Amino acid sequence: LEADGTTTLVSDAAQSDLSVGGTLVLRTVAGALALNDGADADGVAVSAAGRVLLASGGGLLVNAGVRSTVGDLALKAGDALVLAAGVTVSTNATVSLDAQAVAMAATAHVSGSGVRLHAASDVVLGQVSGTGVSVVAGGSVVGAAGSGVNVSAGGLRLQAAGTLGTAQQALATAVDTLSGRAGSGAWITEADAVTVGTVALSVSELRADGTVALVSDAAQSELVAGTGGVLVLKTGTTAVATPVDGQGRDVDLVADTLVLEAPVTSPGASVTIRPADATRVLGMGDATLDDGQSLYVGHAALGQLGEGFAQVVLGNGAAQDQTLRIAGVQQAVAWKDPVLIDAWGAGSRVELQGTVQAEAFTLHGAGSTTHAGALALQVQREVLIDDALRVQGTVLIQAGLGTDAAGDITLARSVDGQAGGEADVLALDAQGGHVRVLGAVGAGHALDGLRVVQARDVSFEQSVAVTGDVEIHASGTVTFQGALTLSHGTLRIVGATRVVLGDVVLGEGDVVISADALVLHGTVQGSAGAGVSLSPGRADAGLVIGAGDASQALVLSAQALSQLHGFGRVELHAGGDIAVRESVALSDAGAELVLSSGAALTMAATALLSTAGGEITLQAQGDLGVGLVHTHGGGAVLVSTAGTITDAALDEAVNVRAGWVALRGHGPVLGAGAASTAAAVGVEAA
DSSP: OOTTSOOOOOOOOOOOSEEESSOEEEEESSSOEEEOOOTTOSSEEEEESSOEEEEESSOEEEOSEEEESSSOEEEEESSEEEEOTTOEEEOSSEEEEEESEEEEOTTOEEEEEEEEEEESSOEEESEEEEEEEEEEESSOEEEOTTOOOOEEEEEEEEEESSOBSOSSSOEEEEEEEEEEEESSOEEEEESSOEEEOOEEEEEEEEOTTSOEEEEEEEEEOSEEEOSSEEEEEESSEEEEOSOEEOTTSEEEEEOSEEEEOSOEEOTTSEEEEEOSSTTSOEEEESGGGOOSSSEEEEHHHHTTBOTTOSEEEEEEETOSSOEEEEEEEEEEEEOSSOEEEEEOSTTOEEEEEEEEEESSEEEEEOSSOEEEEEEEEEESSOEEEESOEEEESEEEEEOOOSSSOOOOEEEOSOEEOOSSSSOOEEEEEEEEEEEEEOSOBSSSSOBSEEEEEEEEEEEEOSOEEESSOEEEEESSEEEEOSOEEESSSOEEEEEESEEEEOOEEESSOOEEEEESOEEESSOEEOOTTOEEEEEOSSTTOEEEESSOOTTTEEEEOHHHHTTEESOSEEEEEESSOEEEOSOEEEEEETOEEEEEESSOEEEOTTOEEEEESOOEEEEESSOEEEOEEEOTTSEEEEEEEEEEEEETTOSSSOOEEESEEEEEEEOOOOOTTOSOOTTSOOEEEO
């Protein structure tokens, strides 16, 4: 109202935002607080040159930016603190967000020299950056859908009663040092190099009375998770400088460079090591594998894997064209727990060399061949190699080396030697366990030698080709279901309860079988310069040709013996009695027949032993009862060391027809005044 009685309209122009040149405190006691952009549409709701405190007794909705030039920012809410899409909260000093729950939109951004986010329940991250960042949640810390990199910082401290990230959306980070503790699982994807180490953070908060308080999250080390899993996913360097404890949940270390300088543990769970780029070579063990291009994990780093994992998993599973190399030439590559090599994608390749040790060993390959060169695989429990195996040099696979159980060895696919170089010899030591070879052996390139020792049951389910010796020491059943070919070596099977053979072809070597039972489903073909020796598996057991008690003796049929072809000598030995109840004929010219008993040797009266010009030797420690012997011009030797040589038929007929005959031992005792006895052996010699 003017002096002359008129009125004048006095106006304050429209004003947007909240802007101060110094310190700003804005509080609601109980209600909510909303920060919106004004008519200037500059995207900023609050700006200050100094410190800022925005506090709400209820919820705090930030729909526009909050900025300070050099002052600390503190945003607090008694309920939820929400940062809308596109909002920026920034300062050159520290930032503190503290509420019942903190929820950032995917494109919301918080930045400062140090940033702390604290919630009584969950924290949802958009994009946070700072020299140091700490996120503390009474619930879980997760990333907003589509948020990209959630935290960019020098150091990141994560602490949650629930999860850190989810299996479906890992927290995305680009940090130098990481420490995390989760009550449940932790899933973290790191963009480049990271060290799992120690991180602490302090921020300054303006109080309502104008004072400043220092709020600190104490130094935290390690990467620890409860129920769930620990996943450190890397495209650069993963360095573990402080312990990682999965607390019984899975730990994945996925990187292109991995440095383990502190223990990684999670009893009862799995730990996985694999390159982030599946085509990058994974090399483990000797420093010769560190070519600067591979994901290399040396002996010292492997020693950081704590004992008690359910399994150590190596490889990228179904990923194609993987290469995994393990070398223990300079020093044994030693795992304390079971190892699973998981590289079955098409075109993948596994190379094993030197001494490799594990509690158990499983390899799932692509079928494109695991190469084993001068390998000693030493395993406490079982071994399964589900891949084609290429043997180069001497390869020894030992299972069951632990004190509590025998170790089964299973080779699920083909086994071949390598052209050129040293002799390719495969030795399998099962320490009382079973040995199964499911694929063909030597079909592509024959082995130079094959040896199985300390086994129970041994089974070869397809053909076997070896240039040198095949030697098997087993206490159970030994089975060759396919053809067995030895071009130069000897077949030796010792101690088995049962031996089952298909077709067998030997170029030059002998056959020596000591077993409680022998089943021939095919022919055994040898050479004139070689021999066959058959004996019971037990030293005191007997041998029967014909019908007999298999629980007491090695029982052989005449039909089975007729399947032995081409050998120059056939020998049947027993520590107990030998009983010949069927006729046996060797048809190969000049082949010799030897029967030797550590007790008595008895032929049925009508049983005929015959050769085609080869010598026949019957030798007994005790009595020798002779049926019919015909050498067709060869010699005959009858020996009884401590018994009597008699005619099994007790008649006057001729027992032995030979080119020459030698008898060593005592004949039957003549009665008083008798010149002969029916018990005497009748001989007809040239």
